[in-house]
Amino acid sequence: MAQQKITKQSDDFSQWYIDTVLQAGMADYAPVKGCMVIKPYGYAVWEHMQQALDGMFKATGHVNAYFPLFIPESFLKKEAEHVEGFAPECAVVTHGGGKPLEEPYVVRPTSETVIWSMYAKWIDSHRDLPILINQWANVVRWEMRTRLFLRTTEFLWQEGHTAHATEQEAAEEVAKILDIYADFAENYAAVPVLKGRKTDKEKFAGALYTTCVEALMKDKRALQWGTSHHLGQNFAKAFNVTFQTESGGRDLVWATSWGVSTRMIGGLIMVHGDDKGLRLPPKLAPHQVVIVPIYYSDEERQTVLQKVDALTAELKGDVRVKVDDRANYKPGWKFNEWEMKGVPLRLEIGPRDVAENQAVVARRDKGPKEKQTISLNGIKPTILDLLADIQRGLYEDALKFREENTFQANGYDEFKEILDNKLGFIYAHWCGNRACEQAVQDETKATIRCIPFNQPEEAGQCVYCGKPSEMRVPFAKAY
Ligand SMILES: [Zn+2]
Known part of the structure; x- marks a missing residue:
């Protein structure tokens, strides 16, 4: 198969993204418009994301469960803001078994309503609380403009839905989960994130408030990486979920919900990818690690593969190794292939290397000129060190990129000038008024990504209306 060329990032970032996703075998377009097939290589990335997050959820006391795909349409209507937010993008089932249904079913766009209808049955006393349930599932939101991984009609995610006796306990849960999302983004995905609270305009439909982690992509647009919502007592009211308090009274239950999705894969690609993929x-x-054996005769092949087998056995269990011994492809072709697929380390072993007990190692995060030769004696710790170094290096590169693309604007003209010429995160003063936020969005397409938790107070004037403001907030054009 001929290798296709990937569009350069600087020529057309969107096309680069599509080329990379398709050619690296991450995903493909499905027969239904707006849907995608997650191919094995992309799904393997998702599985590693799942394993890491699932471990973190369980370590903090959460358990997994599964709720149905179909939700009675009337459930969605019980929470006014929630239905207003989600109804326009719902897929609705009207027929089943060849007959019209008495009540249509919504294909879940998110599961608060069905889960809280069950919590009404399960919660009666303070002794039943808290409930800390997570679900790994698919959801459907009918999207008009779609993009592989970033916005698709059906996507995979996890959604946590917890129930608590007090407002404070729910608030602590919201913060705990946001910390997990930030930890995962920075220490697993190597993606630096801003942590903060969404403005009221940007919060989840039905929430008291929404917290989020936000990342900057290589085209200098922001991506919402994950959200954690304090739902107050809104869903408890809608589904009449009360509990007997310790003092014998009855109170409505407090709720949180939180989620991250396959969208993170899109973020991962756009934060770290380069012109090679x-x-x-x-x-x-x-x-x-991918090992590419190099040989020019059957005899050499045998010698080299024997060494490769021994090496693979040594690394097994600690390092995920792929041996590419396909006979019908040349080494150079394989090098390009695995670089495009983003494998962190490549080992090349030929007959001379076997004789010298060494391998040539190429790092995906460095250029081809920086290949080095390493001894096969005690290679495991060397490989583990190199992998840790690449993990750290990718994070540092991404952080440096974000810092280089973070600006301050002190007036609306300067703000628009930065948006037109540079993009990135633009810190500007905002008076807190929704009308200003909306006007900026209508006029420039930039949104307030969050109100950062660690943002220092600073007296200033709203970038739009000039009224007094107490701190800057990051604006950006976002996915
Ligand atoms: Zn203002």
Whole structure:
């Protein structure tokens, strides 16, 4: 198969993204418009994401369960803001078994309503609380403009739905989960994130408030990486979920919900990728090391593969290794292939290397000129060190990129000038008024990504209306 060329990032970033996703075998377009097939290589990345997050959820007391795909349409209507937010993008089932249904079913766009209808049955006393349930599932939101991984009609995610006795306990849960999302983004995906609270305009439909982690992509647009919502007592009211308090009274239950999705894969690609294709952080890479044996005769082949087998056996269990011994492809072709697929380390072993007990190692995060030769004696710790170094390096590169593309604007003209010429995160003063936020969005397409938790107070004037403001917030054009 001929290798196709990937469009350069600087020529057309969107086309680069599509080329990379398709050619690296991450996903493909499905027969239904707006849907995607997650191919094995992309799904393997998702599995590593799932494993890491699932471990973190369980370590903090959460358990997994599964709720149905179909939700009675009337459930969605019980929470006014929620239905207003989600109804326009719902897929609705009207027929089943060849007959019209008495009540249509919505294909879940998110599961608060069905889960809280069950919590009404399960919660009666303070002794039944808290409930800390997570679900790994698919959801459907009918999208008009779609993009592989970033916005698709059906996507995979996890959604946590917890129930608590007090507002404070729910608030602590919201913060705990946001910390997990940030930890995962930075320490597994090597993606630096801003942590903060969404403005009221941007919060989840039905929430008291929404917190989020936000990342900057290589085209200098922001991506919402994950969200954690305090739902107050809104869903308890809608589904009449009360509990007997310790003092004997009855109170409505407090709720949170939180989620991250396959969208993170799109983020991973757009934070780390380069003109050659993917660059995957070792902790999430399906193959951390690819070994390409090099030989020109059957005799050499036997000698080299014997060494490769011994090496693979040594690394097994600690390093995810792929041996590419396909006879019908040349080494150079394989090098390009695995670089495009973003494998962090490549080992090349030929007959001379076998004789010298060494291998040539190429790092995906460095250029081809930086190939080095390493001894096969005690190679495992060397490989583990290199992988840790790549993991750290990718994070540092991404952080440096974000810092280089973070600006301050002190007036609306300067703000628009930066948006037109540079993009990135633009910190500007905002008075807190929704009308200003909306006007900026209508006029420039930039949105307030969050109100950062660690943002220092600073007296200033709203970038739009000039009224007093107490701190800057990051604006950006976003996915
Ligand atoms: Zn204002």
